[in-house]
Amino acid sequence: MNSDQIATLRQLMEYEAGRTAPPEGFPDLPDLPAGRYTDQRFYDLEQLHIWRKSWLLAGHIDEVPEPGCFRLWETAGQPVVIVHADSGAINAFYNTCSHRGAPVVTEQSGKRARLTCRYHGWTYNHDGGLVGIRDPEDYRNLDFASRSLRDIRCERFGNLIFVNFDDQAPTLLEWLGPIADEWQEFQFDKCRLAARHIFDLDCNWKIAMEANTEVYHVRSIHAKTVSPILDDRRNVNTFYLNGHGRMVAPIPENVKGLGVLGMPNTNEVETVGEIARTCTQSYGIFPNWVSPLSARAIPPLLFWPNGINKCRLETWTLAPAWDNGPKPDMWTVNDGESLNEVLLEDTEFGAWIQKSVESYGFRGVPLSYQEARIYHWNQFADRLIGIENIPPELRVAQVIGEEWIYPNDPRVELARAALA
Numbered sequence: 001m002n003s004d005q006i007a008t009l010r011q012l013m014e015y016e017a018g019r020t021a022p023p024e025g026f027p028d029l030p031d032l033p034a035g036r037y038t039d040q041r042f043y044d045l046e047q048l049h050i051w052r053k054s055w056l057l058a059g060h061i062d063e064v065p066e067p068g069c070f071r072l073w074e075t076a077g078q079p080v081v082i083v084h085a086d087s088g089a090i091n092a093f094y095n096t097c098s099h100r101g102a103p104v105v106t107e108q109s110g111k112r113a114r115l116t117c118r119y120h121g122w123t124y125n126h127d128g129g130l131v132g133i134r135d136p137e138d139y140r141n142l143d144f145a146s147r148s149l150r151d152i153r154c155e156r157f158g159n160l161i162f163v164n165f166d167d168q169a170p171t172l173l174e175w176l177g178p179i180a181d182e183w184q185e186f187q188f189d190k191c192r193l194a195a196r197h198i199f200d201l202d203c204n205w206k207i208a209m210e211a212n213t214e215v216y217h218v219r220s221i222h223a224k225t226v227s228p229i230l231d232d233r234r235n236v237n238t239f240y241l242n243g244h245g246r247m248v249a250p251i252p253e254n255v256k257g258l259g260v261l262g263m264p265n266t267n268e269v270e271t272v273g274e275i276a277r278t279c280t281q282s283y284g285i286f287p288n289w290v291s292p293l294s295a296r297a298i299p300p301l302l303f304w305p306n307g308i309n310k311c312r313l314e315t316w317t318l319a320p321a322w323d324n325g326p327k328p329d330m331w332t333v334n335d336g337e338s339l340n341e342v343l344l345e346d347t348e349f350g351a352w353i354q355k356s357v358e359s360y361g362f363r364g365v366p367l368s369y370q371e372a373r374i375y376h377w378n379q380f381a382d383r384l385i386g387i388e389n390i391p392p393e394l395r396v397a398q399v400i401g402e403e404w405i406y407p408n409d410p411r412v413e414l415a416r417a418a419l420a
Ligand code: FES
Pocket: 097, 098, 099, 100, 101, 102, 117, 118, 119, 120, 121, 122
């Protein structure tokens, strides 16, 4: 982040603290329909479009560190195997033999010179090419070239491995847009995978994620944990293209460190700038990534559907090199035994809210200006699904216009006028 961007953010923080109403020109947000959390039609549309067309964090290079290493990944509901090829490329394939669909790997991870299907022995190389079959004399003109493993778009951001099931999707860098530049200072190509765990929750995946997409809840459910270290009235929300968002809120000056959040004792990434050192900042990457970023750790939370009223929360800790001793883990206790205090607070109401949204009494969700990142996410979700594909009663109106999408921001002028 350059000095102009930092100065603008500081002005916006003071503007947010001083305003007595939502910013002039910011739209009123219509209620989110309750059916977006409960209606099977909407769930099916999410499967067909959101999960199929978005870039999804699937792995880390530390999980497939050498040529021949592979890892099974099924969290997105598709059978995927991620393979480190001899060329150094990281490939992703459907774990589906081109003969009769048996898996080419059945272990969670391992290392192999070739991927050999255990049903009838068809063999593939690390680039998915079919290189051998048993009893070839029993086929006439079997075209090996057209019987490769079906590949899946797979791109890296530093050491992170993302996949996309849509051959037509933009590149990962296009998908991230300006965020890719903003993240340069965190050196994703150096981050190590320190911890990765998964927890089952009894609510729709968006209910769980939305608890991490606004700071309106902080003074209530995090009164003793997050609230003392986060100046929520100075929080600045930014809306990016493709449904992404960011919050930046200063850490009050009288607070030393972030010990309450279990900030690990890792080395610092020296290139990390002033905002990440003096503020809590968190990015939401569409569809399911929420992560604070700091000089000591990048700990993404990922939210995955597991049926319409169940989800899985995946907790990651990425960190630069750490000294000997336990691996840093920002989110769990005893290496994944349970969520930490902050996440227990964030997930406390999930099952209750799910019961509420399924009840006869629940109609919709009136979001405040503070919660507008949730609305922005939903607007983009509808565009990705295709608005015409969504039953009218389940749509959200497209009320947040382009003028609010970064780098556009009418609040910058309002903030300067307020300071003048
Ligand atoms: S299904 Fe794989 S070799 Fe037959």
